[in-house]
Amino acid sequence: MTNARADGRRINVVLDTGSEITIGNEALRQAMLKKRQLTDSHRVEVHSVTGHKIAGDYMRLKRLEIGGVELNDLAIIFANAHTFKKLGLQDKPAVLLGMNAMRAFKKVSIDFANRKLRVVLPNQSATDMRIASLPPSLRPAVQRTGLRY
Numbered sequence: 656m657t658n659a660r661a662d663g664r665r666i667n668v669v670l671d672t673g674s675e676i677t678i679g680n681e682a683l684r685q686a687m688l689k690k691r692q693l694t695d696s697h698r699v700e701v702h703s704v705t706g707h708k709i710a711g712d713y714m715r716l717k718r719l720e721i722g723g724v725e726l727n728d729l730a731i732i733f734a735n736a737h738t739f740k741k742l743g744l745q746d747k748p749a750v751l752l753g754m755n756a757m758r759a760f761k762k763v764s765i766d767f768a769n770r771k772l773r774v775v776l777p778n779q780s781a782t783d784m785r786i787a788s789l790p791p792s793l794r795p796a797v798q799r800t801g802l803r804y
Contacts, residue, residue, distance in 0.1 A: 659721040659750075662690050667749040668721060669742065670765060670772060673704065674753035677731045679716070683748035684733040687716065701732055709734045719750075724774060730755055 659668045664686055671678070678701070687693045696712035703709060711734030719726045731750065739745045757763050762775035 659719060661687060661716060661719050661748065661750075664690075664748065667744055667747055669738070669744075669749065669751050670757075671738075671751040671753055672757070672765070674751055676701075676755045677716075677729060677753040678711070678736050678738075678751040679731045679733045680739045680745060680747075680749050681733065681735065682744075682746055683750060684712075684714075686748050693717070696733075699732060701734060703737070709736060711735075719756075721752075722772070724776070726756055726759055 659666055661683065666683055666686075684693070694715040694717075696714045699711055699713045701709050701711055711732040713730070713732050716729045716731045717727065719729050736751065738751060739749060742749075759777075760774040761777045764773040765771075766773070
């Protein structure tokens with residue numbers, strides 16, 4: 656778990672390499688809606704690793720900063736994921752940072768023993784950062800089939 660900022664507000668980030676997409680909790684959603692840092696929502700259904708279906712809202716977070724690195728226009732699904740409760744984060748703005756965000760980097764190294772995340776930025780970061788978001792062409796597929804996280 657690490658700290659980050661969404662539109663200047665401190666939030667908790669949990670790296671979730673098993674998730675296809677970033678999941679945000681309701682506390683973060685409410686904080687970002689107040690600051691108009693989210694796009695319009697699309698209702699989707701995600702499937703947890705245990706096979707449970709969870710309804711959520713697909714949106715885009717305008718800016719997420721982690722350790723001086725900024726992710727812009729990040730695809731995020733706001734859902735009541737059990738993980739937030741298990742980690743005591745249900746009432747604190749938090750995200751489970753999924754692979755859609757981590758793919759924005761050329762390389763990612765997670766040092767679990769020292770609790771460090773190291774990333775190598777791509778040469779064309781403005782272009783490659785777009786990888787952090789699902790392309791619009793996938794939105795209908797997400798709504799039809801859901802995503803696994």
